[in-house]
Amino acid sequence: MKIVLEHLTKEFPGRGKKNPGKVIAVNDFSFQIPDGKLVGLLGPSGCGKSTTLNLICGLLKPTGGKILFGEDDVTNLPPEHRGVGLVFQNYALYPHLTVLKNITFPLENLRGADKLTKSQMEERALEAARLVQIEALMDRKPGELSGGQQQRVAIARALVKMPKVLLLDEPLSNLDARLRLQTREEIRRIQQQTRITTVFVTHDQDEAMSISDLIVVMKEGVVQQIGKPQEVYDDPVNLFVAKFLGTPPINVFQGTVKNERLSIGGDEIMDVKGVADQEVAVGIRPEGFLLQEDGPLRCDLSRIEVMGRDISLVSTHKCCENPAIRSIIDAESSVDTSAETVRFAIKPHKLFLFQKENGERIRF
Amino acid sequence: MEKHHLKGWLYLLPAFLFLGAFMIYPLADVFVYSFEEGYNSASQTFYGVGTYNYSYVLHDPYFLQALKNTFLLVVITVPLSTGFALLISMALSSVKPLKELFQTIYFLPYVTNTLAVGLVFMILFKKTAYSDGLVNLLINWFGGNSVDFIDGPYWAKMFVLCFYTIWVVMPFKILILTSSLASVNQVYYNAARVDGTSRFRIFRKITLPMISPTVFYLVITGFIGAFKAYSDAVALFGTNLNAAEMNTIVGYIYDMLYGDSGGYPSYASAAAILLFAIVLTITCINLLVSRKHVHYS
Numbered sequence: 001m002k003i004v005l006e007h008l009t010k011e012f013p014g015r016g017k018k019n020p021g022k023v024i025a026v027n028d029f030s031f032q033i034p035d036g037k038l039v040g041l042l043g044p045s046g047c048g049k050s051t052t053l054n055l056i057c058g059l060l061k062p063t064g065g066k067i068l069f070g071e072d073d074v075t076n077l078p079p080e081h082r083g084v085g086l087v088f089q090n091y092a093l094y095p096h097l098t099v100l101k102n103i104t105f106p107l108e109n110l111r112g113a114d115k116l117t118k119s120q121m122e123e124r125a126l127e128a129a130r131l132v133q134i135e136a137l138m139d140r141k142p143g144e145l146s147g148g149q150q151q152r153v154a155i156a157r158a159l160v161k162m163p164k165v166l167l168l169d170e171p172l173s174n175l176d177a178r179l180r181l182q183t184r185e186e187i188r189r190i191q192q193q194t195r196i197t198t199v200f201v202t203h204d205q206d207e208a209m210s211i212s213d214l215i216v217v218m219k220e221g222v223v224q225q226i227g228k229p230q231e232v233y234d235d236p237v238n239l240f241v242a243k244f245l246g247t248p249p250i251n252v253f254q255g256t257v258k259n260e261r262l263s264i265g266g267d268e269i270m271d272v273k274g275v276a277d278q279e280v281a282v283g284i285r286p287e288g289f290l291l292q293e294d295g296p297l298r299c300d301l302s303r304i305e306v307m308g309r310d311i312s313l314v315s316t317h318k319c320c321e322n323p324a325i326r327s328i329i330d331a332e333s334s335v336d337t338s339a340e341t342v343r344f345a346i347k348p349h350k351l352f353l354f355q356k357e358n359g360e361r362i363r364f
Numbered sequence: 365m366e367k368h369h370l371k372g373w374l375y376l377l378p379a380f381l382f383l384g385a386f387m388i389y390p391l392a393d394v395f396v397y398s399f400e401e402g403y404n405s406a407s408q409t410f411y412g413v414g415t416y417n418y419s420y421v422l423h424d425p426y427f428l429q430a431l432k433n434t435f436l437l438v439v440i441t442v443p444l445s446t447g448f449a450l451l452i453s454m455a456l457s458s459v460k461p462l463k464e465l466f467q468t469i470y471f472l473p474y475v476t477n478t479l480a481v482g483l484v485f486m487i488l489f490k491k492t493a494y495s496d497g498l499v500n501l502l503i504n505w506f507g508g509n510s511v512d513f514i515d516g517p518y519w520a521k522m523f524v525l526c527f528y529t530i531w532v533v534m535p536f537k538i539l540i541l542t543s544s545l546a547s548v549n550q551v552y553y554n555a556a557r558v559d560g561t562s563r564f565r566i567f568r569k570i571t572l573p574m575i576s577p578t579v580f581y582l583v584i585t586g587f588i589g590a591f592k593a594y595s596d597a598v599a600l601f602g603t604n605l606n607a608a609e610m611n612t613i614v615g616y617i618y619d620m621l622y623g624d625s626g627g628y629p630s631y632a633s634a635a636a637i638l639l640f641a642i643v644l645t646i647t648c649i650n651l652l653v654s655r656k657h658v659h660y661s
Contacts, residue, residue, distance in 0.1 A: 059554055080560030092555040096573040096659035105569075106559035161559070 001070050001164040001197050003033040003056065009064035010051050025051040027221040029065070033214075036195045038188065040208030040229075043218035044244070049201045050169055052218070056199060057084045057167050069164060080109075082165075085158030085196075089170040091150045093142035099153050100125055100138040106161040128156040131190060148179045155190065166191070168200035172207055184211050205245050209233065217241050234349070239359030242283045242352055248312070248326040254319045255282040255353075262353070265319040269296050269346055272353065272364040280362060281321075281354040286312070288350025289327035291335065295343035299325055304337055311335065315342055397633035405629050417634035426606050427635060430616040433597075436522060437529060437612070438590040445530040446582055449537035454567070456538070457545045467542065474535035481532065482599045489513040489524050514601065521601065521610055529596050533589065537582050544578035545571070576658040584650050591643050594618065613639045 008029040014020040025048040033039050041049040054060040056067060058079035067075045074082050093102050103125040107116055116124070129135040132152040142150055151171065158166055171187060172180045188211040191198045202208050208215045209229040217224045217232065217240075225237045236242035242250050255264045257280055262272045264282060289297075291313075299315035302324060306312075313327045313335065327344065329335075335342070353362040397403055398417055400410040421427050456466055473481065489497045491512050500510040511517070513524045548571060556566045572579070594614035597605055605611035606619065613635060620632035 057558055059557065079558045084558060086555070086558045088551055088555060090551065092549075092551040094552060094555075094570060094573075096576075097569075105556075105561075109560045109562070109565065157559075 002035040003165060003197060003199070004068040005029050005031045005033075005052075005056075005065065006068070007065035008052070008055060008062050008067065010048070010055055010060060011063045024221050026055065026062075029223055031216065031223065031226060033197060033199060035197055037213040038191045038198045038200070038211060040212035040215045041199060041201045041218060042205055042208040042215050042244070043203065045203055046220075047218040048221040049203075049218050051221075053086075053167050053169055053199060053201050056165070057086050058082050059086075083161075083163050084165045084167055085161065085163035087151075087154045087158045087166075087168045087171055089173060091142070091154040091174075093150055093153055093157070095142050097141070098138065099129075099134065099140050099142070099145070102142065102153055103128055103138075103157050103160050106157060110161075124160055125156070128160040131159065131193065132156045132186070147175050148183055151175065151183060152186070155187070159190070159194065159196070163196065166194075166196045166198040168198065170201055170203070172202070172204070180207070187211060206247060209245065217244060219244075236283075236352060237361050239281055239283065239354040239361075242354070246285060248286045248328070249322070250283045250285055250352075251325045251327070252321040253282040253284065253317065254321070255280050257353070264297060265317065267296050267298055270348060270351070275353065275362055275364050279356045281356055281359065283352040283354060284346055285350040286326045286328045288347045289313070289329065289344040290347060291329050291333050292343055292345040295345040297344040297346060298341050299344065301337075301339055301342045304335055306331070313342060394633045394636050397630055398637045400630055403630040410630070417630045418638070421631055421634045421638065424631075426611060426619075427613075427616050429606070429609055430611040430613050433522070433525075433610060434591060434593065434612045437526060437593055438587060440526045441529045441533070441590055442583060442586040444526075445533050445537060446579065446586060448530065449534050449541055449582070450579070452534075453538050453541035453545055454571075456542050470538050471535045473531060474539070478595075478599060481528075485524070485528055485600065491515070515608075518609055521608065524600060525597060525610060528600060529590065529593065532596065533586065537586075540578055540582060541575065544575045548574045573657075573659045576654075577660055580650075580654045580658045584647060587646055587650065588643055591639065591646070613642075 008026055009024070010026040012023040012025055014022050027048075029052060041052055043049045051060060055062050058074070058077060062075065065075075066073060069082065079086075094105065097105065100122070104121045107121045107124060110116060126135060126138075129138060132155050134149060134152045134156060137145060137149060137153075142153065145153065151174075155168075155171075168187070172183055175183055184207055187198075187200070200208075200212075212229055214226060215229050215232055216226045219240050225232050225241045227235075232241065233245050236245065239252070243252070253264045255262055255269070256278075257263075257272055257275045258277050260272055260275060262269045262275075262280070262282065269282075297317075299317045299320075302314045302316060304311055304313055309331060310328045311331050311333075313325075313329060315325045315327070316323075317325055353364060354360060355362060399413050399415065401412045401414055401416045403410040452470060456463065456470065459466065487497065488499050491497060491500070491510070491514065495501070496504070496510045497513065499513065504510060511520050513520045552570050552574070553566065556570055561569070592614050593612050597610050597612055597615060601608040601610045604624075605615045611619070617632045617635045617639070620628045620635065
């Protein structure tokens, strides 16, 4: 089932006299989620990603625009008629019911022709439980489960009614780091196995990049960029997207373009063909630095962090906006730790130029 | 370690002394009196020891009447008041505009003076030389005959007593239930809505289990309170409750001690112990039932 969002807008009215201004949580969001894909809605908190999810599932009504599931307009349909499965951030498992009862809960709501017998329900529940590998826990109460197990129960409950669309709201934020890695693989596996169109919301770019087919980066209710994770990472449309994706984050410098030459703090870095003379913001990915004795960019070396496979050089530069420049280089390259300055050459495709005022990308 | 124990006991001592002198000693004393036949509190004498007091009380028609009244009161008012309170608090938590106003209105009876409440009930039910009371006006309006609710047939008097009791105990229950309902996380309702759960099923399968500890608390305290009813009956029917057939167990105990036919502390003690036994039994049954239906998170 593909999902089409057409000029989707959600405004919340202002509250009281103190905050009379209305809040536009989602602003003119148009996007087609292809059938059977896993899409990550990504953005800092308050960017409208959860609101978008609630609009898709029907818990919120849009103030403008349309939502289509396949060919059907579901904009005004209540959530129960949309055929969506929703996994809440804190799982929302009913604490007084066993795992089995939690999973069969949506099935017990079916009426008329869809009504199931008790054994059919249990069979379906067991099937869903097997998919998320919790079939041994069916008689426990949610309170007796670990966070990861609760998460799986929540997914099983969302899947048991065979939804057309699966929605996950910050599915990993309540798990510890190790479990998070494991569970995100799990979500990917379940999604691939069931082929259900899945939308998940996260503020963690790592999470979104690692498992999504497509990511949607949002900021203050406005979609910034949509694309495959690697494409968005390699080709950000603006400074916000460039800064938001990637760990360690991108290094941003104040630079100047003069006569199609880019310079940072007086050091001429590289040619930038076709760019007019102006002040620019220069973004360089941590992996875009090459250690070179006569490299054009001179930084003051602070320390070296060894991370096994790579080393991370921490240095400073007077034109850099980040408090410290992080550059990741091969562990095999030898670094003189006593040196006060390091010199880098820059990989051209890891360097992006942005307009100083609005952060829009300048292509060259 | 030993020293710490001593210190702990020392801290508890004042409370122990007071509870012992004013709670445990009287309780034990009542238990002892109930087996002392013909005990006279002035001369501190009694004839013998045995179960005669219990036998007397259990064969006293006034006690049996009081027992019946109390049981009826409990069986009718506890479920009804809890049920109505639940309905009203559900409605209160679903309205948005003027919510605070409604909450205040429903809580008013709790802070209203008993005498004022009695006056209201007088206007509603009492037959005077000038009017038959507001309720009778209504009955007449629909073509029925006037009923004397205060001095009339037993069922009418019982109805007024139950009505009064329910009305008096409900505000507190509404207050407790409203706050309990508000504490149920909205996310459960959202989850249920996405799964297409009907409103009735949401109430039965989610709301009710989630507030079950509160409901259980209200039922238990409701039972105990109703078993100890006395002042409500006095407010409606005056102090001669035996004559009005409206006595309660606590009323019977009081009459045995201080009433016109009073001066029998042994009988009063026996009746008090019987009441205690009944309340204990009912509470134990409640606890047993609750084990299956009350969900503590």
